[in-house]
Amino acid sequence: MSYAHIPETVSNxxxxxxxxxxxxALRDPFPSPDDQQGWDGxxxxxxxxxxxxxxxxxxxxxxxxxxRRLGGVPVLDIQPKGWRDNxxxxxxxxxxxxxxxxxxxxxxxxxxxxxxxxxRIISVDYTLAPRGKWEQVTNEVISVMQALMAESYDLxxxxxxxxxxxxxxxxxxxxxxxxLQLGMPAAVVMWSPWADMTETGDTYxxxxxxxxxxxxxxxxxxxxxxxxxxxxxxHPYISPVYGNYAKGYPPTLIQGATKEIxxxxxxRLYQALDTAGQTVKLDLYEGLTHVFQAEHNLPESILxxxxxxxxxxxxxxx
Numbered sequence: 508m509s510y511a512h513i514p515e516t517v518s519n520x521x522x523x524x525x526x527x528x529x530x531x532a533l534r535d536p537f538p539s540p541d542d543q544q545g546w547d548g549x550x551x552x553x554x555x556x557x558x559x560x561x562x563x564x565x566x567x568x569x570x571x572x573x574x575r576r577l578g579g580v581p582v583l584d585i586q587p588k589g590w591r592d593n594x595x596x597x598x599x600x601x602x603x604x605x606x607x608x609x610x611x612x613x614x615x616x617x618x619x620x621x622x623x624x625x626x627r628i629i630s631v632d633y634t635l636a637p638r639g640k641w642e643q644v645t646n647e648v649i650s651v652m653q654a655l656m657a658e659s660y661d662l663x664x665x666x667x668x669x670x671x672x673x674x675x676x677x678x679x680x681x682x683x684x685x686x687l688q689l690g691m692p693a694a695v696v697m698w699s700p701w702a703d704m705t706e707t708g709d710t711y712x713x714x715x716x717x718x719x720x721x722x723x724x725x726x727x728x729x730x731x732x733x734x735x736x737x738x739x740x741x742h743p744y745i746s747p748v749y750g751n752y753a754k755g756y757p758p759t760l761i762q763g764a765t766k767e768i769x770x771x772x773x774x775r776l777y778q779a780l781d782t783a784g785q786t787v788k789l790d791l792y793e794g795l796t797h798v799f800q801a802e803h804n805l806p807e808s809i810l811x812x813x814x815x816x817x818x819x820x821x822x823x824x825x
Contacts, residue, residue: 528719578650602671604730674700708771752783764795
């Protein structure tokens with residue numbers, strides 16, 4: 508029997524996916540914040556687990572993938588099949604609680620997104636926690652964006668995108684760029700962002716036993732502690748829900764699902780942007796899980812990526 512409730516309101520493909528999920532509370536807990544050897548081992552394990560699905564995505568969409576360094580930071584330069592440079596570019600910050608995944612192991616996200624949007628994607632291999640803390644990581648992403656600007660990419664033709672913790676990183680990087688008067692990209696897209704890295708919000712309680720992907724105490728909390736000190740967790744570059752958006756912010760699209768414990772955090776982020784008068788859309792999907800778009804062949808995922816494409820088409824290069 509599946510751990511996740513399977514509603515009648517989702518596609519047959521989504522129902523089949525939900526059948527596969529077990530209880531995340533029964534999975535091995537992540538290492539303690541200062542156990543670098545433990546984190547290295549868990550990272551290698553998860554990278555190995557994702558090899559097959561990433562290879563399948565790469566074979567399906569056939570992007571050109573080139574390792575590079577931009578601003579001293581390793582990246583993957585991902586160009587969709589048949590790509591022609593139109594001056595537009597997307598900077599991607601992957602999720603994984605700041606402690607897991609890489610540009611390589613998230614090709615299952617970037618390969619279909621590059622295909623659907625037609626955009627060249629720069630996937631940032633920022634330094635993972637606990638080696639990389641939030642000050643360093645946000646600076647690394649900004650260095651990549653500045654290097655792209657030095658290559659003649661204009662901020663009006665640049666967007667940032669991230670999922671999970673990478674969504675919060677993307678949002679925080681844009682706030683930091685604004686505050687440092689470095690300019691801002693033309694658009695921001697986030698999938699299921701961990702917009703509040705503290706355990707605050709209704710769905711941390713109400714959906715605690717419904718989320719089939721994440722368990723806060725066993726996976727999220729150790730990752731958060733590895734990335735930032737407790738006293739820093741409400742800093743807007745870490746938890747962008749606490750940012751001041753009245754000072755300006757790019758048009759933003761937030762996508763998420765109704766079966767994830769971080770739902771409250773990105774609803775609150777939407778409200779913060781909307782209340783400040785910024786252009787923002789909250790796009791929710793019934794009965795699905797955290798970053799469901801990573802299952803790139805789901806009808807709901809295809810629809811979500813189509814909306815991302817339309818959003819970029821509307822706001823890039825205006």
